[in-house]
Amino acid sequence: xxxxxxSRSPQWRSAASIAAGRPKSYATAPDLTGMAPNxxxxxxxxxxxxxxxxxxxxxxxxxxxxxxxxxxxIRVMNLSLAMDSTDSWQYDPLCVAARSxxxxxxxxxxxxxxxxxxxxGSEVYGSVSSPGNDPSxxxxxxxxxxxxxxxxxxxxxxxxxxxxxxxxxxxxxxxKRRDNLLKPDLVAPGNMLVGAAATRADxxxxxxxxxxxxxxPMLVTPTGITQTYRETQMYLSGTSVSAPxxxxxxxxxxxxxxxxxxxxxxxxxxxTAQPIAGQNLxxxxxxxxxxxxxxxxxxxxxxxxxxxxASNGIVSGE
Numbered sequence: 001x002x003x004x005x006x007s008r009s010p011q012w013r014s015a016a017s018i019a020a021g022r023p024k025s026y027a028t029a030p031d032l033t034g035m036a037p038n039x040x041x042x043x044x045x046x047x048x049x050x051x052x053x054x055x056x057x058x059x060x061x062x063x064x065x066x067x068x069x070x071x072x073x074i075r076v077m078n079l080s081l082a083m084d085s086t087d088s089w090q091y092d093p094l095c096v097a098a099r100s101x102x103x104x105x106x107x108x109x110x111x112x113x114x115x116x117x118x119x120x121g122s123e124v125y126g127s128v129s130s131p132g133n134d135p136s137x138x139x140x141x142x143x144x145x146x147x148x149x150x151x152x153x154x155x156x157x158x159x160x161x162x163x164x165x166x167x168x169x170x171x172x173x174x175x176k177r178r179d180n181l182l183k184p185d186l187v188a189p190g191n192m193l194v195g196a197a198a199t200r201a202d203x204x205x206x207x208x209x210x211x212x213x214x215x216x217p218m219l220v221t222p223t224g225i226t227q228t229y230r231e232t233q234m235y236l237s238g239t240s241v242s243a244p245x246x247x248x249x250x251x252x253x254x255x256x257x258x259x260x261x262x263x264x265x266x267x268x269x270x271x272t273a274q275p276i277a278g279q280n281l282x283x284x285x286x287x288x289x290x291x292x293x294x295x296x297x298x299x300x301x302x303x304x305x306x307x308x309x310a311s312n313g314i315v316s317g318e
Contacts (some may be wrong), residue, residue: 013209014195014236015080016041019244020251021196024231032194032233035248035291036255042072047081049210055083055093062097066104075254077106078247079137080240082113082129082161088169088179095134105306107254107262108137109247111239112184113161116141116283123158125282126166128183133165138250138266139183142190142242143276143288154288156279157191160184160239163282184285185266186273188249190242194223197234206232249291256295259303268294268301 020041021034046061047053058081065077079098089095098108113129132139142160146153163183168176197220199206206229207213212220219234220227227233250265260268270286272293308314 013198014193014234015078015241015244016043017196018193018241019078019248030194035245036251038255039076039248039251040072042068042074053081058083059093059097062094062101065106066101069101069104069106074106076247076250077101077108078244079108079110079131080243082111082132082239085130085133086167087130088167088177089130089134089165089181091169092130092133092167094131098131098134099136102136102262105262107250107265109243109250110134110137110139111243112139112141114142114159114238114240116160116162117158123162125162126164127161128163128165129161130167132161133167133179133181133183135181136262138246138269139185139285140190140239140243140246141184141187141284142237142239143187143284144191145189147192151274151276151288154276156187156276156283157237159237160187160190160242160283163285182281182285186246186270186285186287186289187276188242188245188289190239190245191237192222192235193237193241193245194225194233195236195241197232199229199232202229208232211236246289249289249294252291253294253298257298257301257303259305259307260298260301261305261309264301264305268297272297 017034019034020036020039022037023032044061044064046057065074083094085092101108110132112132115127116124118124142157144155144157165179165181165183167179171177197212198209212234223233225233253265254260272290273287274290275287276284
């Protein structure tokens with residue numbers, strides 16, 4: 001599969017490695033292989049190194065992916081970004097753009113947002129951001145695996161945005177109508193994940209990205225990895241890194257069954273997800289992503305759905 005991703009520069013480097021990383025020389029480091037290590041990546045930068053940008057640039061980036069999707073065989077688009085919006089998903093410009101990509105056959109994976117906890121420590125419902133509030137995209141929350149292989153100790157991160165979606169519109173009678181959609185769709189590991197860190201300059205004096213520079217003792221030192229220039233690593237947390245876990249998973253599903261459509265990819269990932277004990281639908285959606293189960297299900301489905309739809313060959317009842 002081919003994944004296109006949008007985020008701020010240093011964060012997308014880590015996010016891209018989580019989705020499709022291929023580690024080279026860290027014999028003593030933890031396994032840093034990404035979810036879909038043979039996937040190709042197209043980086044569409046729409047935010048600056050501090051994570052800020054404009055709506056117009058983001059819309060233009062999504063349009064670039066749509067325009068070049070067939071040319072580059074882009075099947076998955078990762079959106080590790082969020083915008084605060086009060087508009088309904090029906091009218092919000094980012095939702096419209098993301099939905100347009102899905103309509104073109106691109107599986108769109110979106111970070112739910114990191115607004116699940118208030119400044120006073122209380123849980124915040126209705127905090128999913130745009131375009132994660134659109135029903136056509138796969139909206140991903142963040143879980144903490146406690147750095148263990150078992151799932152019995154996994155928990156939901158307190159910062160992960162909760163549903164329901166709270167966008168609204170005014171109907172013809174002047175009444176405000178809330179969307180109230182169930183989101184996120186599922187959750188994925190997003191707490192202290194090790195990913196590639198953007199550095200530049202030369203090997204003697206590598207210049208770290210802004211996050212790595214400002215928070216080196218918290219994001220780099222604890223990895224315990226000997227940093228080698230051009231293969232530097234750092235920790236990141238947030239739904240912006242849980243989203244590429246699911247983007248990589250989507251690419252693996254499309255490799256297992258190239259005929260899957262975006263709604264089928266979403267349905268398979270949700271159907272096979274494993275609920276985290278004690279968490280409700282508005283906190284975790286269908287549960288924690290389960291790639292092994294998703295691939296097993298994808299392989300037993302027919303592989304010609306996409307081509308049949310394109311040729312108008314799907315018969316009612318098939």
